[in-house]
Amino acid sequence: MARVHGKYNQVWFDADETLNDPAGGSFSPAIVLGVQRWSISQEGAADDATGADSGGARQYTAGLHGWKAHVECFWDTSEAKTKGTLPKVTAGMCCKVNLMLASSSTYYYEGYGITTAVEVSVPVDGNVTWTMDIQGSGNLSHYPA
Numbered sequence: 790m791a792r793v794h795g796k797y798n799q800v801w802f803d804a805d806e807t808l809n810d811p812a813g814g815s816f817s818p819a820i821v822l823g824v825q826r827w828s829i830s831q832e833g834a835a836d837d838a839t840g841a842d843s844g845g846a847r848q849y850t851a852g853l854h855g856w857k858a859h860v861e862c863f864w865d866t867s868e869a870k871t872k873g874t875l876p877k878v879t880a881g882m883c884c885k886v887n888l889m890l891a892s893s894s895t896y897y898y899e900g901y902g903i904t905t906a907v908e909v910s911v912p913v914d915g916n917v918t919w920t921m922d923i924q925g926s927g928n929l930s931h932y933p934a
Contacts, residue, residue, distance in 0.1 A: 797891040800824050800827055800889070862920070885902075886901075
């Protein structure tokens with residue numbers, strides 16, 4: 790089994806008001822510059838379906854599922870933060886995001902979401918960084934499927 794190193798990862802981001810409607814808008818992604826790391830958290834609910842006829846054992850049904858993404862980047866001195874045309878990233882933006890394991894990789898995640906937080910961190914003894922959190926809306930696709 791081959792291991793994958795994250796040193797060539799990429800994040801593609803597109804702000805678009807047509808959340809969850811790929812046919813309603815155009816996808817013009819931009820590469821986010823200075824990415825240090827990204828992560829995805831997928832969650833699913835197990836809803837209690839225990840009844841008096843359960844024989845003393847709990848029973849569950851699969852409930853709603855969702856996902857979140859977190860992206861950490863170094864601040865880019867051009868303040869563009871991306872290659873390509875993208876408005877300034879702010880909280881509350883509808884977006885489409887592609888999170889790639891490597892720049893030429895066919896392995897990636899893709900989904901629509903809303904930026905729920907954008908934070909800038911300025912330490913006295915290190916590099917300026919910025920982060921964004923994305924709350925997924927709808928399914929998170931992964932390729933290859």
